[in-house]
Amino acid sequence: MINARRRAVVTGLGVVAANGIGAQAFWDANRRGISGVRAVTSFDAAPYESRIAAEVRDFDPRDFLPEKIVKRVDRYVHFALAAAGLAAADAGLRTEQEEASRVGVILGTGLGGILFHEAQLLEALRTGNRRFNPLAVSIVSPNAVSAHVAMQFRCTGPNFVVSTACASGNHALGESLRKVQTGEGDVMFTGGVEAPLTEFVFGAFQAMKVLSKNNAEPSRASRPYDRARDGFVMGEGGAVLVLEELEHALRRNARIYAEVTGYGSNNGAYHMVMPDPTGDDAAAAMRAALRDAGLAPENIHYINAHGTGTPANDVCETRAIRQVFGPHCRRLPVSSTKSMIGHALGAAPALEAAVCCLALSHQEIPPTINYEHPDPECDLDYVPNVSRRLKLDAVLSNAFGFGNANASIVLARYPQ
């Protein structure tokens, strides 16, 4: 199926995150352990148990998009178009000079245009006026995001949206890797975006008892692997990566952050919201990604964990990592980006892939912040609170979504 496998490298990063907009600001904040979690400001969160979030502040879509587009899309598409623009600029990629059919878009989002959907309904109920925006269907649809990126950059290659809850961004990246490997595309805009800060989302996640209630200390609330963790903190934002066929990147002298070398995905077929306590399914996804990359567990120098900060995830993920990596765990640092930017659902894996690219290019790994009290059931090296410089050749990034959707990605240093 994949003959003389073509290689895929990341040449551009576009990030819109709660602790930084743009790859450089995002990296500075992550390596310094800066939290983006604050009290919720985008709606009145008073009726909810969790009133904190990693909101993207200081983001005006008008800085990136014409007014005409700003008004016609949901916030999750604002994030995507801004991030795609940043990524293309970062990559020095001029899509108008590319063969349009060779440039594709595969993005992930868990909830799509839920913010607009909810706002329209609340407005209709409040006013009694049942006039909906003529574009409403297309604003709510998850594939609005890949369509808008295609229009913005005039790219007509493979184009779709992946929706696998909190694993969406990793599935998007993995499927984009396949498009490059099989030759269906030379350049892919890939990643994930999410704008889930709405009353419905807070109420719905509250009902599942998975959100942190540490409203008194927002920046300390997201504490993956810490014994005192009490759930995740809702986040938003997104990252878009320019994933490019290696020879194509070399021909135009592009700067290369990292090579994406492996992708493994599966389903645990266990429960809609609970992870399999054995960790077997997550372990199988990691093993599949390693096999795809042609690497042994010992070759992995760092894991960017799913690391949500819920009691269940962190224990199951730790078990799964132990299963796959065994004694190598003693020398295998694992950290959680969500300790700083909360959990941006389908966008989280894309933001974490951006962290992996930056970690590989800087040879430094960002910490898990707020790690204070060891939990006997979470006994790995979580890079507590301070970033660490070390030699990184290959790293693994995990993402696990509701419905037991698992996807792991392997990224490798590209020597330049």
Added chain:
Amino acid sequence: MSADTPQKLDPKKVPETVIAVLAENLDLDSRGITLESSLTGDLGLDSFGAVELMFELENRSGLEIPEQDVRDFKRVSDIVTYLSRRLHELDSLANAEPQG
């Protein structure tokens, strides 16, 4: 994106409002739009663009614009004349002496 309860449009401001909405919806420079501009020929308004345009004008005028009326619009001036007439009718109704 929110559809607040529409405020009635000042009849004197109908021409500039129509031109501003057209410019914004079609991504055109408002200085290039005149009352004589033809909607499809000069401005490139397509059928879905017309749906969006009417939605926005309804928001701003508080009027309901039936689809069959929209079909008669050929030039910018047709929309201006139509909205002015409808707003005037609304005014006359509001100022009419209560009967009985």
